[in-house]
Amino acid sequence: MAEKPMKSEPMEIESRPAAIGTPTTSIPRSNSIKRSRKSAHPSKTIQTPSEHLFINCSTNTSCLNQIDESITNTIDDETSNIPTANTPDEEDVITSGDEESTVAYRNVTSKRPRLTYDKRLEANARERERVHNLTAAFEALRQVIPMYGDQPKLSRLSILRIACSYVLVLGALNEIDFSEGQNAYTFNECFHMLSSTILNELRRKKSNNQLNRND
DNA sequence: TAGGCCATCTGGTCCT
DNA sequence: AGGACCAGATGGCCTA
Numbered sequence A: 001m002a003e004k005p006m007k008s009e010p011m012e013i014e015s016r017p018a019a020i021g022t023p024t025t026s027i028p029r030s031n032s033i034k035r036s037r038k039s040a041h042p043s044k045t046i047q048t049p050s051e052h053l054f055i056n057c058s059t060n061t062s063c064l065n066q067i068d069e070s071i072t073n074t075i076d077d078e079t080s081n082i083p084t085a086n087t088p089d090e091e092d093v094i095t096s097g098d099e100e101s102t103v104a105y106r107n108v109t110s111k112r113p114r115l116t117y118d119k120r121l122e123a124n125a126r127e128r129e130r131v132h133n134l135t136a137a138f139e140a141l142r143q144v145i146p147m148y149g150d151q152p153k154l155s156r157l158s159i160l161r162i163a164c165s166y167v168l169v170l171g172a173l174n175e176i177d178f179s180e181g182q183n184a185y186t187f188n189e190c191f192h193m194l195s196s197t198i199l200n201e202l203r204r205k206k207s208n209n210q211l212n213r214n215d
Numbered sequence B: 001t002a003g004g005c006c007a008t009c010t011g012g013t014c015c016t
Numbered sequence C: 001a002g003g004a005c006c007a008g009a010t011g012g013c014c015t016a
Helices: A031-040 A049-055 A062-079 A116-145 A158-175 A187-214
Strands: A091-098 A099-103
Touching: A116 A158, A158 A187
Parallel strands: none
Antiparallel strands: A091 A099
């Protein structure tokens, strides 16, 4: 699979919004909301030298030294631009290697000590690798589920839905109920379900767009 | 242009 | 203790 170019720059760690104590829900965001969000976001409104380095180098370990060198020189200036949502007593200090950087954080209630800069980069890399593996697994699954001729790339959700139906078909074909006896569908029912699922997933995008136009 | 989808970062929690 | 896993937030790309 072709490696997709990196699309989003890492956010500056000091500009991340807090999550603790303010449970949030994932809501659909329109582009206008996205745009207002972008314009309000310090990482978009304030271009800092270290931000440019994050954009270009965050996935390239050879750039880490460069980041380390630059962040010490720029972070003081950056912290002066951080939104004032957090109160002074909510600020925290992290250290990066031999150098100490003062960074504003909202929450310092974690049981575990905050990761150092280097450890954070390592954790990011591991998380990236984990998600890449997940993406590869979805791609592998996509390649073994039945498809009808040429069709657009399926979303992960569509892959899962079709795969579920496919498993039921295979189970019915072998007289095995993979659904733990909850369904006990006949083969014909399973096959019809699979066909419907595939068609529905292919139509879904179109239907959604039509619904959006009617709203 | 709106909305869907996805990559990435981040902090909290789980697990070994 | 530290890595794995998870969910929320954010922003870019793409399509209708």
